[in-house]
Amino acid sequence: MTSKFEFPDGFRLLPEYFSRAAQEKLLENVRHGVGIAPLYRAVMPRTGQPLSVRGSNFGPLGWISEKAGYRYSPSHPVTNKPWPVLPDILLELWNAVSGWPEPPEACLINYYDAKARLGLHVDADENAKHAPIVSVSLGATALYRLGGHARDNPTRSLRLSSGDVVVLGGDARRCYHGIDRIYPDTSTLLPKSGRINLTMRVVGRA
Ligand code: MD6
Ligand code: FE
Numbered sequence: 001m002t003s004k005f006e007f008p009d010g011f012r013l014l015p016e017y018f019s020r021a022a023q024e025k026l027l028e029n030v031r032h033g034v035g036i037a038p039l040y041r042a043v044m045p046r047t048g049q050p051l052s053v054r055g056s057n058f059g060p061l062g063w064i065s066e067k068a069g070y071r072y073s074p075s076h077p078v079t080n081k082p083w084p085v086l087p088d089i090l091l092e093l094w095n096a097v098s099g100w101p102e103p104p105e106a107c108l109i110n111y112y113d114a115k116a117r118l119g120l121h122v123d124a125d126e127n128a129k130h131a132p133i134v135s136v137s138l139g140a141t142a143l144y145r146l147g148g149h150a151r152d153n154p155t156r157s158l159r160l161s162s163g164d165v166v167v168l169g170g171d172a173r174r175c176y177h178g179i180d181r182i183y184p185d186t187s188t189l190l191p192k193s194g195r196i197n198l199t200m201r202v203v204g205r206a
Helices: 022-036 088-097 168-174
Strands: 011-014 055-060 060-065 068-072 106-112 116-121 133-139 142-146 157-158 167-168 176-180 195-201
Touching: 022 055, 022 088, 022 133, 022 195, 055 060, 060 106, 088 133, 088 195, 142 167, 167 168, 167 195
Parallel strands: none
Antiparallel strands: 011 167, 055 106, 060 068, 106 195, 116 176, 133 167, 133 195, 142 157, 142 176
16 A cells, blocks of 8 residues: 655745745845854764764754753753844734744754755644744755654655745644755855845743
């Protein structure tokens, strides 16, 4: 028996939502942000193995991964300083596509080099389990894999290109997803086949 993949309700891909000019503006904002809160290499809970992506955050809270586990923190784990404020351009995106009445509290910045990957995962560290997550991709094209509510459910692979926006709301909010690979030399926005993914989340009260 072969089980088929069906796109979950609440999944939206908005190809090239951002024009090249808007991508450049957004990149300028990201560069400013990582000037304040530098990209750092987090480690996996328990094993302490470094992640292949490097991360930082915008907003009152930031998602961090450390030996003790995953959590949201008001400050950068290396500098101990607050995260930079969310750029207006991202808040405008949230207001335009999320359909959620509250603003995001955290925006994770993930930087991929040509060899970086992100294993299949569900974003489940938020108390606001029903608020959507809105993501933006900048730079090199990535192979994104979307699955179902269980790790072994059928999956579908999609390419995410610079300027694309993904919304995981509704049923899709609890679906497994990850990045299998980066396609080198697919964008001139970032040097050396780099890719940035920005994910805005409502964290909610504990
Ligand atoms: C990435 N994205 O595109 C990884 N999570 O690099 C995510 O993990 C993600 O695109 C939640 C919602 C949308 C996403
Ligand atoms: Fe995710």
